[in-house]
Amino acid sequence: MNLMQTNMPATFHKPAALDTIAYAIGESAIGKILAARSETGVCAILIGSHGSELEQDLANRFPGKGLVEDEAALRDDLAAIARFIETPSVGLDLPLDMRHGTPFQRRVWDVLRAIPCGATITYTALARRLGQPNGARAVATACAANAIALGIPCHRVVRADGTLSGYRWGVERKRALLDKEAAL
The missing domain is CATH 1.10.10.10 (Winged helix-like DNA-binding domain superfamily/Winged helix DNA-binding domain)
Incomplete structure (x- = not known):
């Protein structure tokens, strides 16, 4: 588990989880994809060529949040996103967290x-x-x-x-x- 932009220990209590975003990076037909989840739902799906750029983009979009790499927790989301890219007719039914917009x-x-x-x-x-x-x-x-x-x-x-x-x-x-x- 990789901790980015946080001083939190690998184990944390429930209140700290509210300020935490779990993320993972996978592969797709159009490049690397980063999926990220808050306690509410998917708050980011980023697409790019390099994992490090996607991680930096995520950190820039969510300053002050604890970013925790957690491939196991995001495995199903990454699979659903890759499947949607290959076969858009399957849809992309993920709970979204859109609170970070005006x-x-x-x-x-x-x-x-x-x-x-x-x-x-x-x-x-x-x-x-x-x-x-x-x-x-x-x-x-x-x-x-x-x-x-x-x-x-x-x-x-x-x-x-x-x-x-x-x-x-x-x-x-x-x-x-x-x-x-x-x-x-």
Whole structure:
């Protein structure tokens, strides 16, 4: 067990667990994936090429939290995420902890979670759905702040002309995810 960004001993009492996030890193068809859980649910799914970069990203997103590597506790989550990447039609039914976003971000993320697998939405259409017709840029910012890749499917948001725009984890990964979903 590896302890990151914490002064807590390997064993801790229940109150300290509220400030602890367990995480593990696995492999997928689109690169390394880091899954992290709070006491409420999955609070991060990060995608990248290097485990150390994913750990640093997690630490940056959750300053002040005790980060505890626990592969055994996250094994099923990692398997579900990898399975979803390979076969998006199976869905990704994990309890999510979205408390770490602003109220507006959480509203954007709720709309994203309602977009069916294989479908896309534009930033402008998503902003309109939220009652903010001029809020496409704010929607894009909320997508970029999303720490729960795939669980909050910001990869399903495209430009008004249907082309792909930036994706926190790389446009190539976004294209691969959308291609898999379109093949349903």
